[in-house]
Structure formats: structure tokens, C-alpha cells
Amino acid sequence: MKNLAENWDVVVVGAGIAGCMTAGTIALKGKGNVSVLLMDRNPPTEAGKKTVLGWVCGDAVGEHHIKYIHEHIGTTYGKPEMENRVTAVYVYSPDMKVRVPFEGPGYVLDRPKFAKRLLDDALKAGVEFRGNVQATELIQDNGTIVGLHGQTVGPGVNQPFEIRSKLIIDTSGMSTKLRRNLPIPSHIEKEINKDDVEPTARLNAKLRD
Ligand SMILES: Cc1cc2nc3c(=O)[nH]c(=O)nc-3n(C[C@H](O)[C@H](O)[C@H](O)COP(=O)(O)OP(=O)(O)OC[C@H]3O[C@@H](n4cnc5c(N)ncnc54)[C@H](O)[C@@H]3O)c2cc1C
Numbered sequence: 049m050k051n052l053a054e055n056w057d058v059v060v061v062g063a064g065i066a067g068c069m070t071a072g073t074i075a076l077k078g079k080g081n082v083s084v085l086l087m088d089r090n091p092p093t094e095a096g097k098k099t100v101l102g103w104v105c106g107d108a109v110g111e112h113h114i115k116y117i118h119e120h121i122g123t124t125y126g127k128p129e130m131e132n133r134v135t136a137v138y139v140y141s142p143d144m145k146v147r148v149p150f151e152g153p154g155y156v157l158d159r160p161k162f163a164k165r166l167l168d169d170a171l172k173a174g175v176e177f178r179g180n181v182q183a184t185e186l187i188q189d190n191g192t193i194v195g196l197h198g199q200t201v202g203p204g205v206n207q208p209f210e211i212r213s214k215l216i217i218d219t220s221g222m223s224t225k226l227r228r229n230l231p232i233p234s235h236i237e238k239e240i241n242k243d244d245v246e247p248t249a250r251l252n253a254k255l256r257d
Contacts, residue, residue, distance in 0.1 A: 056085045059196065059213040060175075061183045062220030063088035063095035063167060070217055072170035073121055084175045085211070089182040089201050096163040107159040108137055110152060123169060129162040130155045181209070186216065188231040196226075 057078075060071040063086050071086040078084070088095045097103055111133075117123050136151040171177060180201045187195040187210070195212035218226045222245075228238050 067219035068166035075173035
């Protein structure tokens with residue numbers, strides 16, 4: 049359980065889709081017996097928003113994923129975070145010559161509202177959320193990760209802090225510094241091979257009608 053010396057059972061770094069789901073599920077299954085801290089460098093209203101690109105990602109999802117979540121943790125999504133049901137998604141190459149179909153039902157999400165729903169569900173499950181804090185490095189002791197250093201992010205002077213935890217889960221995205229600077233030997237891939245990355249872009253247009 050949590051005590052005043054900032055010792056946690058679980059600390060989850062990054063409150064995007066992965067972080068909110070992970071922290072919320074642990075708290076839910078822990079039934080009040082596991083203290084979970086979720087932190088993000090963004091403020092609570094923007095947890096999950098990309099720093100440079102904004103709300104560009106994760107706004108379409110297959111129905112089978114939504115069913116999986118419902119069956120495994122009992123969550124039902126609906127309006128307002130699920131905007132429209134679609135029967136397929138087609139992805140076009142920039143010259144429009146190649147069309148890749150993703151057939152099967154799914155939903156187009158209102159991405160900021162979906163992020164809020166994920167964070168609200170995690171909070172309801174008992175997660176403590178801290179926004180405007182950035183994890184900067186992991187602390188190791190005898191080859192085991194035992195905590196992290198971080199700093200507040202904001203208009204004032206950034207305040208450093210240290211947190212200890214039995215388990216740290218890094219869900220801070222694909223270009224995370226924590227993984228790249230992992231201070232212990234590990235099988236974890238520190239740098240993602242560029243050949244494994246498929247960059248995409250999205251244009252959201254607001255039509256008058
Ligand atoms: C253009 C584009 C379109 C996409 N479209 C879709 C789609 O339609 N459907 C779909 O399912 N997926 C889509 N994706 C993929 C999807 O966006 C990612 O798979 C998803 O966002 C990954 O979630 P995540 O939680 O792992 O990381 P992220 O969403 O990147 O979240 C990471 C979080 O960690 C925080 N963070 C980072 N570093 C730190 C730190 N040091 N300390 C504290 N906090 C930190 C960030 O502020 C952020 O909130 C798309 C991606 C792109 C680029």
C-alpha cells in the first residue's frame with residue numbers, strides 16, 4: 049500500500065492508451081490492495097496527446113478490440129467517445145493508386161473524448177493520476193529497477209522528484225528515453241529498428257455542412 053515516502057506498488061509512466069488501460073486494469077484487478085500511480089508529462093486534459101503532432105492518432109478501432117475489453121474487464125464504450133460505426137476502413141497511398149482495405153466493423157473515435165474516458169475509468173478503478181510530471185531516468189539497485197527520477201513540467205522552475213516502486217511500467221510511447229537509457233542488462237530492444245516503423249499521416253478536415 050502507498051505510504052508517505054512515495055513508495056508505490058506500481059508506477060505507470062505515460063497516460064496514453066496503453067498507460068490508462070494498464071494502470072486501470074491493475075487497479076481493478078487489485079481490488080484496492082495495489083497502489084497504482086499513473087503519470088504523464090501532459091496536463092490531465094491532454095493525457096495521451098502527442099507533443100508535436102497533437103491528437104493525430106488512435107481514432108479508429110476494430111470492433112473485436114472493443115468486444116475484447118468488454119469481455120475481459122467489463123467496460124462498455126459508447127457515445128460520446130465512439131462517434132461512428134463503420135464497416136471498413138480504406139487506406140490510400142499519397143498518389144491514390146494503392147488502396148489497402150481493412151474490412152470488418154469498427155468505430156471512429158472522438159480521440160480527446162476517448163482519452164478522457166480512459167483516464168476517468170482508471171481514476172474510478174482507484175488509480176492516482178499526476179499530470180505535468182515527466183519521468184527522466186530509471187533508478188537501479190543490484191540489477192533491478194527500483195524507482196525513477198523525474199521533474200515537474202510547467203511554466204515555473206521544474207522541480208526534481210524521486211519515486212520508488214516495486215514495479216515500473218513504461219508506456220511512454222515508441223520513442224521513450226526510459227527504454228533507450230535502460231540502466232540494466234535486458235532483452236528489451238532499446239532502439240526500434242527504423243525498418244520496423246511505418247510512419248503515417250492523417251488529415252482531419254472540418255466540412256461546412
Ligand atoms: C498518424 C497516426 C495515426 C494512427 N491511427 C491509429 C488508429 O486509427 N487506430 C489505432 O488504434 N492506432 C493508431 N495509431 C497508433 C496509435 O496512435 C498508437 O499505437 C498509440 O497511440 C500508442 O499508445 P501508447 O499509449 O503506447 O503511446 P502514446 O499514445 O504515445 O502515449 C504516450 C504517453 O506518454 C507520455 N509521455 C511520454 N514520455 C513521457 C515521460 N518521460 N514522462 C511522462 N509521460 C511521458 C505522453 O505525453 C503520452 O501521453 C496511429 C498512429 C499515428 C502516428
